[in-house]
Structure formats: structure tokens, C-alpha cells
Amino acid sequence: MLPIITFIILLFSIIYFFISLKKIGIKISNLFSRFRLGLTLPQNLSHKNNFLKFWSIIQYIIINLTLVLFIFMLLSSFIPTAITGDKLSGIFLVIHITIAPLFSLALALMILLFSHQMQFNKSDFDKFAKETNINGNDSLVKIAFWSLSVLSVPLLFSIILILYPLFGTELQNFYITIHRISALLFSIVVLTIIYFAVISKHK
Amino acid sequence: MKIIFILITVINLLSIFLFGQDSNSLDTPSLDSISVDSTDLYVTQFQYKIGDISDGNQSVPVHLIKLFDHEGYSIHKDDKPQIPFSTKTTCGDCHTYDLIKDGTHFSIDKADSTSQIGEPYIYTDHKSLTILPLSYRGWKGTFNPDSVGFSPFNFLKAFGSHFTGGNISENDDLEKPENFFRWQVSGKLEINCMVCHDADPEYDQAEFAKQIADENFRWATSGASSFANVKGKASRMPDNFDLYNSNTFVDVDLRTSPQPTITYDKTKFDSDNKVFFNIKKHIGKERCLFCHTNTINSNEDRLFKVLEDVHLTAGMSCVDCHKNNIGHDIIKGYPSEHIDKKNNQLHSFSCEGCHIKSEENNFAGRFGAPNPQHQGIPSLHFDKLSCTVCHSSFLPNEQPAFIKTSRSHKLGVPGPNKMESTFPLIQSPVYVKGNNGKIEPRNLLWTSYWAKISTDMILPLNLEFVNENIKPLLNLDSTYNFGSWPTIPDSTLIAILDTVANFFPDDKVVFVNGGFLYELDDNNNILKSEHESAEPYSWPVAHAVRPAQQSLGINGCEDCHSPNSNFYFADIPVISSIENDSRTVGMTYFKGLNSFYQTIFSYSFYFRPFLKFILILSAIIISLVVLSYLIGAIKIIAKNLSYNHYINNYESKE
Numbered sequence: 001m002l003p004i005i006t007f008i009i010l011l012f013s014i015i016y017f018f019i020s021l022k023k024i025g026i027k028i029s030n031l032f033s034r035f036r037l038g039l040t041l042p043q044n045l046s047h048k049n050n051f052l053k054f055w056s057i058i059q060y061i062i063i064n065l066t067l068v069l070f071i072f073m074l075l076s077s078f079i080p081t082a083i084t085g086d087k088l089s090g091i092f093l094v095i096h097i098t099i100a101p102l103f104s105l106a107l108a109l110m111i112l113l114f115s116h117q118m119q120f121n122k123s124d125f126d127k128f129a130k131e132t133n134i135n136g137n138d139s140l141v142k143i144a145f146w147s148l149s150v151l152s153v154p155l156l157f158s159i160i161l162i163l164y165p166l167f168g169t170e171l172q173n174f175y176i177t178i179h180r181i182s183a184l185l186f187s188i189v190v191l192t193i194i195y196f197a198v199i200s201k202h203k
Numbered sequence: 204m205k206i207i208f209i210l211i212t213v214i215n216l217l218s219i220f221l222f223g224q225d226s227n228s229l230d231t232p233s234l235d236s237i238s239v240d241s242t243d244l245y246v247t248q249f250q251y252k253i254g255d256i257s258d259g260n261q262s263v264p265v266h267l268i269k270l271f272d273h274e275g276y277s278i279h280k281d282d283k284p285q286i287p288f289s290t291k292t293t294c295g296d297c298h299t300y301d302l303i304k305d306g307t308h309f310s311i312d313k314a315d316s317t318s319q320i321g322e323p324y325i326y327t328d329h330k331s332l333t334i335l336p337l338s339y340r341g342w343k344g345t346f347n348p349d350s351v352g353f354s355p356f357n358f359l360k361a362f363g364s365h366f367t368g369g370n371i372s373e374n375d376d377l378e379k380p381e382n383f384f385r386w387q388v389s390g391k392l393e394i395n396c397m398v399c400h401d402a403d404p405e406y407d408q409a410e411f412a413k414q415i416a417d418e419n420f421r422w423a424t425s426g427a428s429s430f431a432n433v434k435g436k437a438s439r440m441p442d443n444f445d446l447y448n449s450n451t452f453v454d455v456d457l458r459t460s461p462q463p464t465i466t467y468d469k470t471k472f473d474s475d476n477k478v479f480f481n482i483k484k485h486i487g488k489e490r491c492l493f494c495h496t497n498t499i500n501s502n503e504d505r506l507f508k509v510l511e512d513v514h515l516t517a518g519m520s521c522v523d524c525h526k527n528n529i530g531h532d533i534i535k536g537y538p539s540e541h542i543d544k545k546n547n548q549l550h551s552f553s554c555e556g557c558h559i560k561s562e563e564n565n566f567a568g569r570f571g572a573p574n575p576q577h578q579g580i581p582s583l584h585f586d587k588l589s590c591t592v593c594h595s596s597f598l599p600n601e602q603p604a605f606i607k608t609s610r611s612h613k614l615g616v617p618g619p620n621k622m623e624s625t626f627p628l629i630q631s632p633v634y635v636k637g638n639n640g641k642i643e644p645r646n647l648l649w650t651s652y653w654a655k656i657s658t659d660m661i662l663p664l665n666l667e668f669v670n671e672n673i674k675p676l677l678n679l680d681s682t683y684n685f686g687s688w689p690t691i692p693d694s695t696l697i698a699i700l701d702t703v704a705n706f707f708p709d710d711k712v713v714f715v716n717g718g719f720l721y722e723l724d725d726n727n728n729i730l731k732s733e734h735e736s737a738e739p740y741s742w743p744v745a746h747a748v749r750p751a752q753q754s755l756g757i758n759g760c761e762d763c764h765s766p767n768s769n770f771y772f773a774d775i776p777v778i779s780s781i782e783n784d785s786r787t788v789g790m791t792y793f794k795g796l797n798s799f800y801q802t803i804f805s806y807s808f809y810f811r812p813f814l815k816f817i818l819i820l821s822a823i824i825i826s827l828v829v830l831s832y833l834i835g836a837i838k839i840i841a842k843n844l845s846y847n848h849y850i851n852n853y854e855s856k857e
Contacts, residue, residue, distance in 0.1 A: 087582075087583050087586065088583075089583055089587075090800070091800065094800075094803065094804055094807060097807065097814065098807065098810075100814065100818070101813065101814045101817035101818060101821075102817075104817060104818050104821035104822070105817055105820070105821050107821065107825070108820070108821035108822075108824040108825050109824075111824070111825050111828050111829075112824055112828055115828050115832060119832065119835075120836075146829075146832075149825060149828065149829050150829060152822075152825045152829075153822070153825060153826055153829060156818055156821060156822035156825065157822055157826075159818065160815070160818050160819055160822060162579075162581065163811075163814075163815050163818075164579060164815075165578040165579025165580075165759075166578060166579065167576075167578060167579070168575075168576030168577055168578050169576070169577050169580070169582055169585070172579075172580075172581060172582055173582050176581075176582070
């Protein structure tokens, strides 16, 4: 019964999302471009300085790669568990563990590359984006960035500890729960930031 | 109320003094079947006899008792002729026989109400290419002996060597008319209590088997005991044989075929005509192992290949887990037994129930059972696999081994075939997905039999018909009952199916073999098809339990998750009767798994060290970044909270 209910909720959420977009005049074909604009992802790929141009390309690739890999991780982990109610196993597990090292490396690089510009400063404490209008250095993006960074720590360490024969069944189940909760919160943060990026009013 | 209690007590006491307990009568209730509940001051009459319920004393009562024959008459050492003692009347004097006879071992004629299937009795005749798993219990994949013309009498003759006696051997309602006179000659085979409970090392179960083979059913239990000697064969006696009337066997040459006789060892009788039975409640493993042995079908390396269960090595015995009450309903110990039998306490007799404490089981830790940590094993394994996969039976090899079992190969009786690869060829371990959805190790038997399709059902042909009509056509009399299973060419199969079809004009005659159904089409060509009835029969094995150091997975994930792992990729040879049919089936087939996927998954484990390295590296990078900015953030907070910071701000504003 639970898988059926979950599937219905997911379906209705997706339908509601697209209906909401239509109401505020956003076309589905513009989703990705609006998302990039909303986050003001580095897209000055034709800078005159070759090093800056190269570095922009690197950042661009890292961001997009992390996002794409995240989507694969999200789908491979939540589809079987939400739809079937079973633990992650079978082909979904194979996809999940194959993409996991790539995702973790991309995530680590993204955090390393963007941590400095995502530092909080005085202006972030003075104003808080009440509107759904976000820009690249806006407080909301910074909060999301550091939330993801902090959540990455239990997300990765919990699974690393399970990979070694250090702990018995009870503790293994505990770490799996940590991993699940971290992944869930991580996904919520990412989906939230995607949502606000898409619906923000761009200049 | 008090007056009534006193009156009843007085009446009972009087009845004891006046009537006593007649040694030739079984109907007088014994004193201990009356219980007085002193708190409520009324008397309750139970149906139990003195030996049915323990008074709590953990020692075993000394069984110095009289012997009674099947009619309830006391046996004296000087009686002529001597009559074999009856367990129903001798043991039944103190233990309610009717309560016991529905026990697991004795009521094999009853359909099993539990979900657990077990080892059948296997009818094997290589000369007619027949391997049939027989069971009265209705397990899917087995056949009721009656359906193939195997009467209880013939069943007893064929399989009684490893049978305890019970309903099929003493229930008149199950007798076939054609065996009526033979039953009169042989007598009934009552429940042989001694097969388990006699701790006398001179008790000889092999002698019991010999008596069964000679059709000396009534004499079998006595013959196996240490205080009686049975000679002669009821099988050689005529249908009108009467032990008390020598005229009934006057035509029999008693020099070569003596009538069955029993001679008691008079020194075993005391002055009161009682005999000592060395009875044990806590039965030794040897008694169980006579019928429940699984051994590798190879004479090589027996020192290393024969497994002893780790529980037995630790000093436990079979009955420590496989307990029963007076009803003799043996606890089997499979995971869902407590659900099937609606008794939560039974959960503690399963592997998980004994070793792992849980909310539903407070009885874990019996006999000091260690609590396994299963370090490094993801819990998903316990959802997909039974405990026995890693801990029981033989370790998986490139091909399953051929094994022998007591019941199938007549182990322990005089003259079994000790050659390797003795028929039937039972393969083990084969990993199969069980009824509870978990993979478990099983013994596997490829069935082979001649059958007919009648109203869409596959019905094996009568065994007598097969012996009389098909066996001569096969002409396999010169083959041995060991080695490679005999095969026939397609032409012989066609000829036999064509010939036998004449006997069954309304039905289609088929040959079930090697997982396929063979029949003839309209052009007399062989048509081979898959059918559920042709699937091999398998039954779960839980013993012998290997110690932790020998469990699957002790060497890491690669024990199972590697491209050359025998757990996933072993090949199971199909035992086929058709020439040039040398098929094998992958181990994943019976697990319900996809072989290709398992191969891919196994290869992914080569990248596991790489995965760990990348994950650790990423985790360290992220942790260091977060930590460094966290330290910076703390530094700023500390700075903003300091007194000097406020002083500087105040001064700068001024």
C-alpha cells in the first residue's frame, strides 16, 4: 500500500509543479535556462583571458556534472525504495554504487571551488531574500551551499564505515539510516534551490 | 464443597485397594491420572497416564517393567512359544499411545499442515529409468505412493528400514485388500519407541531393518533389542500362517525357511518377570543420525569431507533443539515454524531465534548460543538469504557434489552399496529460493518417470505396469546401480512411447526426465517441452552447520560476489536418461536470478577498492573545507563577541 501511496504523491507533486509553472507563465522548454540564470552559473565562457576562460569552463563542467550525477543518484535510490518499498538492491544498486564515486568526487570539487565565493558576509546578514528572486551570491544560495556541504559529511562517512568489516548488523543499520536521512535532506535542499532558481524573476 | 472432595478422594482410594492395577488390563486408570488442585479443592480427571506428564524431576525413571504382547498379555520368560513384545501395550501401559501416534515421525500418512517440505522416500529403479520422490504428506513435487500402486505394505518393505513405525504400518483403514493376508502373517509394525529412546548400545537398528526386509513386522522391535533374538522370515510363510498352529506352515521347508521365532535372554528377566529398559529422555545423536545422515558420495578424502555439525561438536545433541512434548510433534526449527504452529516460543528454536535477540523473541541465547555480529555484512543479505546459505551443508563447488542420505541409500543397514555415485544421484548444495522468498541450500533430485497426461494432469504410471511392460523393452538389466545414470537413444524412447500408448488410448503417454516432458507428436517424432511437473524436486537442508571460520563470506565479499564464484556460477549437471543430453543448469536458475545481471554485479566488485579510495578522498576534502570555514566562522564570532571589538567600534564611530 505504501508504495502505491508514494507513487500517487510523487505523481501529483510533479503535476502540481508543472501546473504552477504554467500559471506563472514559465514554459517547460525554458526550465533549464531559467535554472542556470537563477543560479547565475558561470557562463562567461568566452572571456578574453585564457586562464579565466579555462577556469570558467572547469567550474561550469563541475556544476553541471554534479547536478547530472545527483539526478542519477536521486533516481536510482528513491525510485526503488519509494515505489517498491524494498531496500535498494538489484540494477538500481549497481547504478547507485557505480555513479557514487564520480558524484562524490564532483561534489568535493564543487565544494572546494565555490567555498570561497560562498562565504557569508555582512550584507547577507543585513538582507535576506524574501522574494523568490535569487542571484548567484544571494544568501539563499549560500545557505543551500553550506547545507549541502555539511550534509555531505555524514552522507559520505556513513557509507564509508559500512564498506569495511568494522561493525555488526545493528550499527550497520544505524549508519544506513544516517545515510538515508542525510540523502533525503540533501535531496530536499537541492530540489528546493532548483525550484527557487527556476521561478525567480530574472533581470 | 469439602464434603464432596472428601467423598471423591475416599472413593478413589477404595477403588485402588479393592481393584488394584491388573497387569493384564490396560483400562484401569492409574492414580497419577487424577490430580488434586489443593487451591480450589476439587479433583480434575485427566486423560493422561502416569508417564505422559513429568512431575518435574529431571532424572529419568527407571524402566524396570513387564513385557506385554500385542493382545495385552504379560510375557513370561518361560512362555512357549515366545511372542514378541508390543510397544503399544508395554510402553503404552504408562504412556498414552494414542497421543503419541500423531507425532511427526509416525503420522507420515497425514498431509503436512506446515509450509516446510522435507526429504521424501525415493523410489529408484535404474532398469526402468524411474526416480520417483514418494511422500504421503502431499508436498509439491512428490507423489503419493498409492497413486503409483505402492501399497503401505510394499512401502514398508521398501522403506521400512528407515521408518519408525506408525499409522501406515498399523492402521487397518490404510491396508489394501491384496495385502490383507500378508499383514496377518507379518503383523503390524507398531511405533518403535526404542529406535529413539533405547540408550542400550546393544540396540541394533540395522537388525530392525533386516527384520523389516524379512517382513517380520511384529518381531522387528524385539529383534533389535538387546534381550531378544529373532530368527526366521515371515516373507517365506504362506498366507494362512499361524504362529500357534504349525499345520499352517507344515509344507514349508523349515531348514531353509524357518518360521519367525523369538528367543528372549532369560538372564534379563528379574524375579518379578520384569525387564530393564535403558531409557533415555535426552536421546543421543547416533539414534537420529541413523535415519538423518547426509554424507558426501565419495570415498576420497572422507576425513576432510565428512562434516560434523558445530552444535554437536560443542556438546549439544539433536534433541536440544528438536524437542517435542508427549504428542511427539518434533520441532523442526525452520524460521516460520512459530507462525505455522501458532506458538511464539518455537521461534527460539530457529537459528535466528536462538542466536539473535529481538522484540518478538526473548529466548535467545539458549545453551550459550553466541550472538553473531556479522561484521561488514549489509543487512540486505539477511532479507535475501537464509542462515543456512552461509553456515550449512557443504561449501559450494564448481558443481554440486553427489551425496548419499540414509533413507535414499539405505545407509547403516547390512549390504548397502558403498560405491561412489550410487543411485539415486542427489546433488547438494543447490541454492533455491524457498517459499519464504529467501535463498536456501537444498538437496536436489532430478525426477524420471513414465506418466500419462489425463485431463491436463501428469499422472505417473503404476509401478507394477512399468516393471511388467516398460522394463523389458528398455533391456537395462546389465547396468549397475551406481556410476552414470543409464541412458537410452531417441529411437528407443520413441519405440517405448509408441508401444505403451496402445495401453492408454484415451491419454497421452509421456516420459518425464531431466526437467522436460517427452512425448510423441502425430508423426512419431519426439516433442520435448518444459512442464512444472518435470522440475526437479528439492528439499532444504540445515545441517551440518559449519563453524564461523568455514562460513561463506569469511574470506570477504568475493566468496560470492566474484565472476568465478561457485555460489552464483556453479553448473548443475542435469541427470538425464536421454543419450547425448549433457546439459547443465546455472546455479542462478533455481534462485530466480538473472545470470547476466549477477555477472555484471560481480565484476563491479573489482572496482570496490577504487570506490572506497574515491569516497574517502572526497569525504576528506569536503570535511577539511567545511572544517576550515567553520573554524573561520567561529573565529569571526569570537572576534565579534570580544570586548575589544565593541570598544574599537565605539571609538571608530566617535
